[in-house]
Amino acid sequence: MLRIPLVVMGLIALLWSPGAAANSPEGQNPSPEPLTILVFGDSLSAAYGMPESAGWPALLEERLEERERDWEVENVSISGDTTAGGRTRLPEVLDRTAPVLVILALGGNDGLRGLPPAAMRENLEAMVEAIETAGAETLLLGIRIPPNYGRRYTERFEAVYADLAEARELAFEPFFLEDILLEDGMLMDDGIHPSEAAQPHLLDAVWSRLEPMVKAAEAGKPPCNGDG
Structure with missing residues (x-):
């Protein structure tokens, strides 16, 4: 009969115990992938006219670093882009980045060009x-255009965002530049683009709508769209 030394039996018992399996690399629960x-x-x-690190999307990623769940912000915004251009390039971007939340912030250039x-x-x-x-959720950011485009056009333009948000039950920020327009130093010399100093204010406007969606995604629940 084969005799196994007691010390060997002890090692076998330790290696096969449930606790040892749980503490082994194979038994550990891997950290969840970043959202x-x-x-x-x-x-x-x-981040037009400034370092990318100063733009509100980069500041958003910094704010998300304070949360227990890991987050990544993929900013693929392009200066001058229109909704037609965005519609063309979006499918590839969605496939590549696999987001859980999308901040859709297009349309300003459509208005400035007087597009239908x-x-x-x-x-x-x-x-x-x-x-x-x-499989992602949308936060829609609306925009307004100068009144010199005519009352009829500007009203039709702005109504697009509100009507779409209501029809699709989207989380919606009507005009995230509103709080900065009349403040000194918040716009660049062109009178259109927000300055570097304005970026934290833009983030706060976006965050007020985005935070409930972030919390819902972290909890694995459907995000709260609209005002609810």
Whole structure:
């Protein structure tokens, strides 16, 4: 009969105990993958005229570092982009980044170019549908244009965002530049683009709508859209 020394039997018992398995690399629960927020916009989100690290999307990533759950912010905003351009490039970006939340911030250049609001609405809605198909949630950022485009056009333009947000039950920030427009030093010399000093204020405007969505994603729950 084979005799196994007591010390060997002790080692076998230790290695096969449930506690040892749990403490082994194979038995450890791996850290969850970071959750991704995609910022998909134009120059208002692309850190136009300043270092990328100073833009509000970069400040958003810094704010998310304070949370227990790991987050990443993918900012693929392009200065000058329109809703038509965004609609074309969005599918590839969604496949590549696999976000759980998307901040959709396009349309300003459509308005400045006087493009038809109906076409802008069609493009935005197509992007919202692509985001939903990818399993992500949308935060829609609205924008306003100068009144010199005429009352009828500006009203139709601004209504696109509100109507789309209501129809699709989206989280919605009507105009995240509102609090900075009348403050000294908040706009660049062109009178259009927010300055570096304005970026923390833009982040605060976005965060007021985004934070409930972040909390819901961390908890694995459907995000709270709209005002609810």
